[in-house]
Amino acid sequence: MFFENREDAGSQLSQLLKKYKNMPVVVYALPRGGVPVAAEIARFLEAPIDLIFAHKIGHPYQPEYAIAAISESGHMIGPSLEISESIGNDWLEMQKTDQLNEIKRKREKYLNGRKNISVENKIAILVDDGIATGLTMIVGINELKDRHPKKIVVAVPVAPRRTSNLIKTMVDDFVGIEVDDYDFLGAVGAYYKEFNQVEDDEVIEILNSEYKRNLDK
Template sequence: MLFQDREDAGRQLARALVKYRSRHPVILALPRGGVPVAAEITAQLEAPLDLVLVRKIGVPMQPELAMGAVVDGEQSLIVRNQDVVELAGVSEETFDVVCREELAEIERRRVRYLGDRARSDVKGQVAIIVDDGIATGATTLAAIRALRKREPKELILAVPVAPLETLQRLHTEVDAIVCLDTPRDFGAIGYYYRDFRQVDDDEVIAILERFPARKMAAPAP
């Protein structure tokens, strides 16, 4: 499967999620790439849109290789990929330095993207986590575990594309997974999009302005 762009992927994913519309879900996007995907789902499901501020903790010499991830919250949640930490020979001190750098970027994004925007309360709600794809799953896992602490009624993971092996590892962490393509020989997320240009801060802000925070519906029965 090849998506034209993130908006196309979002529209296709929205069709697969339409059964959740009557359950008044909350859509939670991983910035930045997940936000244009989530926007299409938000529009189709007439749902609130919010962000999950999560950052990959990359190996210093190979930043694309995740040795963990960190998620914003009342207490930051850190997920370690211990196998990668040990394989790369990363010390505890180095891990902590990179982690602090990513926390600083999370704080920058919170101020820039959200400002004084009201946040969605997911307690007792159906929560749908959205990204533009999953590779190793480190950031996704961190986002899932952070959201679990907020006690949603049901937690759904929705992505256009992800390797089957990664989804199998995440299966026990969520109540359901909606994924349109699960190639075994994955490569990289960008391989599945004709247009996979980088999403910038201004685009994220513009999308959030299109979907202002609003009062939640009653918890899903």
């Protein structure tokens, strides 16, 4: 195991992001798993935290296998032509609608009406608890570009080399701890001693605490 838990992963990543301390930064999490990681980074950098919503679309016969991803404003990647032909357009459209509705639910529940933090002319650091296929991260990057940051940094504890190389072409900086060449363990959770599902209540508690921290600054 490389990380005790998501907080440990965030603490380790923070040390690799020291150069962004005392700079105009907004830390973005991909919820839910990215929130505890991003919170550690936000506290270390003394920066505000916000969310980028992006959901994977799983294969109808193997839901854990991501074939596509969609962001809050509709940026989408995948599925491949071959998979599209096998699943049918009606099924895919239904999934897109379902995921956008779930994103809307999460925004309302997690942020409780709080508006997006302005990142124009600032550095945006986009964080998740790890990358496998990279689909949600890619649409998350495209979503973040719509907010016109000065610079986009992706920070993750673990990623396959091939995926990280692709993401590097899309952003200004990529920070990772375990970027494996050929021996990626197949699932992000394999790199953690504790990798429990992050529940809605935990996300809300973290975000409320961080919101108060920034008000008190």
